Amino acid sequence: MSVQSTTPRPVAANSVWPQLESLLPQVTKPIQYVGGELGAVVKDWDAAAVRWALMYPDAYEVGLPNQGVQILYEVLNELPDVLAERTYAVWPDLEKLMRAHRVPQFTVDAHRPVRDFDVFGISFATELGYTNLLTAIDLAGIPLLAADRTDADPVVLAGGHAAFNPEPIADFIDAAVLGDGEEAVLEITAIVREWKAEGCPGGRDELLLRLARTESVYVPRFYDVDYLPDGRIQRVVPNRADVPFRVHKRTTMDLDAWPYPKKPLVPLAETVHERYAVEIFRGCTRGCRFCQAGMITRPVRERSITTVGQMVQEGLEFSGFHEVGLLSLSSADHSEIGDMCSGLAEQYAGTNVSLSLPSTRVDAFNIDLAQELSRNGRRTGLTFAPEGGSERIRKVINKMVSKDDLIRTVVTAYTNGWRQVKLYFMCGLPTETDDDVLEIADMAHEVIRAGRAATGSKDIRCTVSIGGFVPKPHTPFQWAAMERPEVIDGRLKLLKQAINADRSLGRAIGFRYHDGEPSLIEGLLSRGDRRVGAVIRKVWENGGRFDGWSEHFSYQRWVDAAAEVLPAFGVDLDWYTTRERDELEVLPWDHLDSGLDKDWLWQDWQDSLSEYEQDDCRWTPCFDCGVCPAMDTEIQIGPTGKKLLPLTPVNGLKLPAGTQQ
């Protein structure tokens, strides 16, 4: 099914629009492919010294709002001699037509072929985008395997959280960057610019070598993996003397110096989030042991209240959005969140701007914030994430919330006028038993009972939402065994029965869950090594696309591909997923440095098994996770003591910045 890359690379990049346009009436939601959003940038191709194609490997409606891509798009396009355009995964209907009419993977900005760019950067929030990567590479006319590429092909560069273990896609990418992208893309741009200005000495290999020598760009081809007879990895070592043994993650310090996005993209098509999103801080040291994001983004770096205020003001003025999301991994933990919320609520009182604060903790403070934010009368739902059903399992995962706290918090929400509360849990956690999961039902029953008593009303509801646990690299659970999908599904069935065992209470409780099968495959991809690449390729050849979408995901396709490919290596699907690793096993990502000390991670894993909790280093002494000294970083938190001032009301019409009247 692969398209042969026989067409020579054109001298000047031609827009594929003339060929694409006639295909669009035949596909669903064609507007997602036309570009032209407010905030989009189209630059002169020939005037650019370095050209980036940036991809979020999912459908436009999911990919467009992605913060990472928007930030890098803007950072790169601010450079006068650099051009960055965006591309997204095309739906199978358009893919089919593109193959039939030989239209290559294109950018939405100027509809240029992705193969014409210098760097093709893909941001992976989740491993389930891997098959979409292969589609994009193949549609672009780029050879699927990095080893087959020539100087006519862009450098295929992976980033995002999944890039902390890019080994399963090591054969398909040329390089990967770990950590924050703002400075990394500038450094890579400088290297590409210089190499091109010198006349591309040494070709592709030399460019990749220069990138590898930064010690923060991982080039898989320069590392060999040796295996033990039992299938485990023996070692991962450089195959040449001039590349580093370990590749380190990037950390952007001082978020106030990087106030992006300034000019958020405003889509013409419908997307999953239509809001101005501003990160109020990066990193999290709550220490939830399942949470890869919290582990790999340390230390905590706050954006100051005044920068946030200014970004919101300018972002709304530019975009015309009516919703603001204050994003982070645990937004209520910002040292000035109270003043931030009340200040913004005050500034936008009486307007149609609504504020939202996702990712909050389970405590009453959170309700104060939510009340502040709903001053305009719009009440969004409240979500609390105790994650584990029993006190015991919450100690295992280091989610320090007691049952009493939770019930008190939810009841406070009900008495303050919320009618609907969502509770988020995980199933399949290490050491979990049926009883741990069944306690979710007790908790939900008690929430409703206490809520009814406190409000005197039967008109309150809660939704119990369950996600499947997936062990991730660079977390204390990186050694853990996954539970089998049928065990997970069995537990969820028991839980559903337990919730509905009391019919009166059960009626007020919604139950949402995902079954265990997709999680197992995500587990294969997240902790896989280079041998898993053959499974991904097989699945893709058999039609695997959009694996993050339940209507497209096929568990059987993955099981079949694994069974076909893995035995040759002496391993199987279970070996990667339901097998617990021991302390000395070489993990596929050990040569990739997130800053976390592996001994500390192991100790935290042992603490988890003995149900010992670990506090947050922002308000207790450092517990030596290793990140700050290894990365030469430090915690950057307030309070600054500053306040948000009232805005001067804006009268009359505003033209978007950068446009001519």
Added chain:
Amino acid sequence: MPIAFSQGFTPHPKISYASAAPTGVGSEAEYLEIGLREPVDPARLRDALDAALSPGLDVLDAVEAAGGSLADRIEASRWRIELPDVDPAALERAVTAFTAAGEIQVERMTKQGRRTFDARAAVIAIDMLPPSETPSGEPAVPCAILEVVVRQVTPSVRPDDVLSGLRVVAGLEPPVPPRVTRLAQGTLTAQGEIVDPLDADRDGATIGER
């Protein structure tokens, strides 16, 4: 711009589109109404909207509404349908058959499911353009061109329904997707001409003089 919002739990900006062109169809004549909180110079409003919209979405004019609903002034549309690789003689036969028919039942998927309706009655005029007219896009491709004037009815009869009608009466099957552009829409005069629906506001005249 000081846009007005609807009341209620989730306020929405007050914008209403009158008979928007279907997806995949070009248009030179779309109209919409915007509710504002305060009076604004229409020329400034036009500039601000045009600057915020994508290239190719050009805001040409804005007038202050004198009253009456915009939707009531949209009585008909003129469409240009370019049919690459269609033999003009075959198209002419199809148009003749179409014109001669009293009623042509066609089918289309709507949000309510598959519907069957008459595509003939709403068509006020259906003309082939002389071959001297060059089609837009690729000039090398031989191409037959239709212009149709279709009355705004319910369920709406769209250009693809007219093409379905040509298939039903004469078996016309365009080998490649047609390129359709809406050229005008508005009120319909007794002579079958389409009048810009904003004219009434420009003249200060009120609607209902037709």
